[in-house]
Amino acid sequence: MKILAIDLGKFKSVACRYITETGKSDFLIVQTHVFSFEQLLSKESPDLVVIETCSIAGWVHDLCCHHGVRCDVANPSNEAWKFKNIKRKTDRDDALKLAQLAALEQLPTVYVPTPEIRQRRALLKYRQSLITRWIAIQNHLRALFQQQGVLLDRGHRAWTETGLLAIEQHVKPLEQCGPDELWCGEVALELQAFKSICQQLQQVERKLDVFAKTDAKVKLLRTIPGVGRCTAEVVVAYLDDPQRFTNGRQVSAYAGLVPKQFQSGETDRRGRITRRGPSLLRKMLVEAGWILLRHNLWAQRLVKRLSRGQKTRRKQAIVALARKLLVRCWAMLRDGTPWCDFLPLPATT
Template sequence: MMICSLDLGKFKSVACFYDCKTRKFSFEAILTRRSHIDKLLDDNEFDLLVMEACGPSGWISDVCQQREIKTLVCSTNDEAWMWNKTKRKTDRDDALKLAKMAAMGVLTPVHVPKPEIREQRAIIKYRKNLDGRITRIKNGIRSTFANRGIEIDTGARAWNTGRVHIDSFRKSIAECTCDDLWKGQLDLELTQLDALTAEMQAVEDRLELFAADNPLIQIVMTIPGVGRKTAELLVAIIDDPHRFKSARHLSSYLGLTPKQYQSGETDRNGKISKRGPKLARTMLLECAWASLRYNAWSKKTFERIHGGSKTRRKKAGIALARKIAVVAWAMMRDQQAWDQSKALQEAVTDPGTQELMEEATEPHEAKPKKKAKLLRAKPHPPGPVISDEPKQRSGRGSKPTRRRGSKRRSPLKT
């Protein structure tokens, strides 16, 4: 079996041809361009093409699928990929190790989405970038007015009805004097703000058209508290719901499962791994807090997890975000919309939620609260107050202490 492994770079890549029977290998350096990749595939014959998951791996995988070449895109986050204590690290060494691990079968394959799904992920990420740039410019404008003691409207009113008051201070940078250069800076900032706002509106219009044509997004939007932005992100991230074996597999992919350290009798669970897409976790957590106002199932689930403890509210929010992702995945897999009665019935069958429901419906007089009984150890009998035994001098301090290296001072002669 002949394996071709690619160590991809931004400008240059290294290909390693590894024969599994003879264990002989050879290298070839190419440029990371489509013409060089096509020439590499035309001039060489191999059974498997292996490469790491990175930016160019998407279009290279598409080229290999068109040529019907078996391709394996592996994740670099696995433990088998950690080479922290290597004495030498070169592109050839990386390509050779990649080929050897593929021959041993220790690489974890990565799902490569279709080109349209990759474009959708990219435009969603770009929208988040635009939102951050707009927020930074608005904060800079507010800081400019605050440093000069000029009051403007708070919140969103400053950019709607209060925009006229802000525009009254702007002036072209060429017309400013040394005393009012901040007005020219304000003019440049407002120009960038208007341009970015127009770009954001164009991106939102295109994503709204995409959401209207995608039935999976419409199914996920039926969950109370889940809007279009969260639904389209979940559909883009999950892509094919059948590629996940279980809810735990999805939770691990999103990085919402706790870390685990187990050795012998030690078994500890830490914080969440955060190994998945960061944007998905951010939007899921925001959706979880917002769904508490619109979704009765979310509220009951949240109350059941934190159990009335103030210190567990953030943990309950993360757990609720994971449950929303799992519910959305199940709805996409089964092609079913949200069923409020079924969700509440499942929540009521949970013993923890059942106790909360009973406490909320019954009056406090009918069911008094029982105090928990603490099992304390029996106190030891008191000892004698005054002992007739003579006091013994302890070993420590029985001899006169003396600092090392210092001579004993003798009394002064008079």
């Protein structure tokens, strides 16, 4: 069996040609480009291609599938892949280790979604980055006005049409600002960036709204009281095929919502959540957890039971609620069933 293990780089990649029957290996350097990889696959005709998960792993995997070559994508965060107590680590070492682990069938692989799902995830991440920049500009504008002793309206009112008109009264082109009014030019630049980001957000939201209206999975998750379009589309995009998970524990571990564990002899210590997997999925689930407290009786009872009425335990209870919400979303997508409150049966006398 011929294994072609490739350590991907931005400009050049190192490929290891490994023959499992003899254990012999040799290396070659290839440009990280579609045409160069096509030439490599045509020349080598490998039985298996192994790569690490990274930003460019998607198109490399698609290219291998297009040429009818099996491609495994390794998870470098897995303990089996980590290099410990070594004096040297090179691209050749990485490629050779990929090949050796694949030959031993001990390579920790990851699920690779379709190109359409990857594009959807990328758009969701882009929306989140726009929101982050949008909030950062709002905070910067508030800080500029506070430094000058001018207070803006509280909360969202500062960013309504009336609030923006009040901000525009202090706007002045930077090239026309004197030494004592440079902050007005800074406000002008930040306000321009703020309006631009708002327009970009509107375009992204319109596109995502079109997807949500035609996606049956998103409509199914929106039957949960307190779960809106944004949370539903993120859960659908990241869970993708619910059949790839065997049970709820795997779903929780995928989102990084399970506690870290250290066990040795009689010691069995559990810590904070692992935070592995997609951070956007965890963020949306935790935010949804706070909203569910106002609209979902099941969530209210669960948080009350887990927090035991103590305010100091409320945040931990919300994280636990996010995990349970994800598991129920997975079960709904797997079975195609709408939300049910699971109200307890009345006591019989």
